[in-house]
Amino acid sequence: MCSAGLTAELWDTVKLRSALPVLTHKAVGGRFIESDAQLSPPRLALAFAQAARQAGADLRANSAVCGFVRDENGAITGVQTQDETISTRYVILATNAYTARLWPPLESVVTPTRGQALLTAPLPQSFPFVCATDYDRQYGRQTRSGQILFGGCRRLEVGNAFGKGMDSIEITPEVQDGLKEALLSLFPKWRSAIRFERSWAGTMGFTPDYKPLIGRLPGHENVLIGAGFSGNGLPLVCMTASLLRELIVQGSASLSLSTFDPGRFFSKEC
Numbered sequence: 001m002c003s004a005g006l007t008a009e010l011w012d013t014v015k016l017r018s019a020l021p022v023l024t025h026k027a028v029g030g031r032f033i034e035s036d037a038q039l040s041p042p043r044l045a046l047a048f049a050q051a052a053r054q055a056g057a058d059l060r061a062n063s064a065v066c067g068f069v070r071d072e073n074g075a076i077t078g079v080q081t082q083d084e085t086i087s088t089r090y091v092i093l094a095t096n097a098y099t100a101r102l103w104p105p106l107e108s109v110v111t112p113t114r115g116q117a118l119l120t121a122p123l124p125q126s127f128p129f130v131c132a133t134d135y136d137r138q139y140g141r142q143t144r145s146g147q148i149l150f151g152g153c154r155r156l157e158v159g160n161a162f163g164k165g166m167d168s169i170e171i172t173p174e175v176q177d178g179l180k181e182a183l184l185s186l187f188p189k190w191r192s193a194i195r196f197e198r199s200w201a202g203t204m205g206f207t208p209d210y211k212p213l214i215g216r217l218p219g220h221e222n223v224l225i226g227a228g229f230s231g232n233g234l235p236l237v238c239m240t241a242s243l244l245r246e247l248i249v250q251g252s253a254s255l256s257l258s259t260f261d262p263g264r265f266f267s268k269e270c
Helices: 013-019 041-054 096-102 173-186 233-249
Strands: 008-011 030-033 065-070 076-081 085-087 091-093 111-120 131-133 138-142 148-152 196-206 213-217 220-227
Touching (some): 008 013, 076 091, 096 111, 096 196, 096 220, 111 173, 131 173, 148 173, 173 196, 213 233, 220 233
Parallel strands (some): 091 220
Antiparallel strands (some): 065 076, 076 085, 111 196, 213 220
């Protein structure tokens, strides 16, 4: 049992090679967490949207928010989209890397950061679990179709250390070359068999202390935020949404949010 409360096993070389026979002989051990799981982010997003509609939510796709509507006292009373004005009691900034576009004071707090990945053609099924190496700086999984999805190597970006400050979704050759070589070095038996089908980039939101902002914005009781997940958004979004709901409905959250308080970066209203 590790400090986070998860059951983990330490695998020696024999156990590791037994579970991953295609892995390089240079790997000497690993940590296995049985409760880890895989999912498809696009399918999850569609499932969230379907569940929200079934619960009565009105979703507006492809309707960009351009700004906020304020009353004569400066209080926020709604949002202005490219098509309409929407009045609301509460506003939640769930815009992660792009939060500063709507709330400029957060420009130095939530920094867009580019990450890149690639996908191979199908290969023989060899492992059913997510793999990560180099302190999780490279990570991958094999899909049910046999394809390897592999990402990381942000440190190789030229001119933009770790992709920091980049909201472009253009791929870069140095990172893509690094990903290919890292994958081939981990699975050398596939070197002659691997074909790369596609590559892409995405934008994450990082905070200075790598902890997300969850809670009310200083000076704005009806403006809440859930952003800046620093590369760990998928495991945290459901819990974050539940906590923000509690703040709105109950006035307080069931868990302490002091560590994630947006006010930790501001001494006054932002």
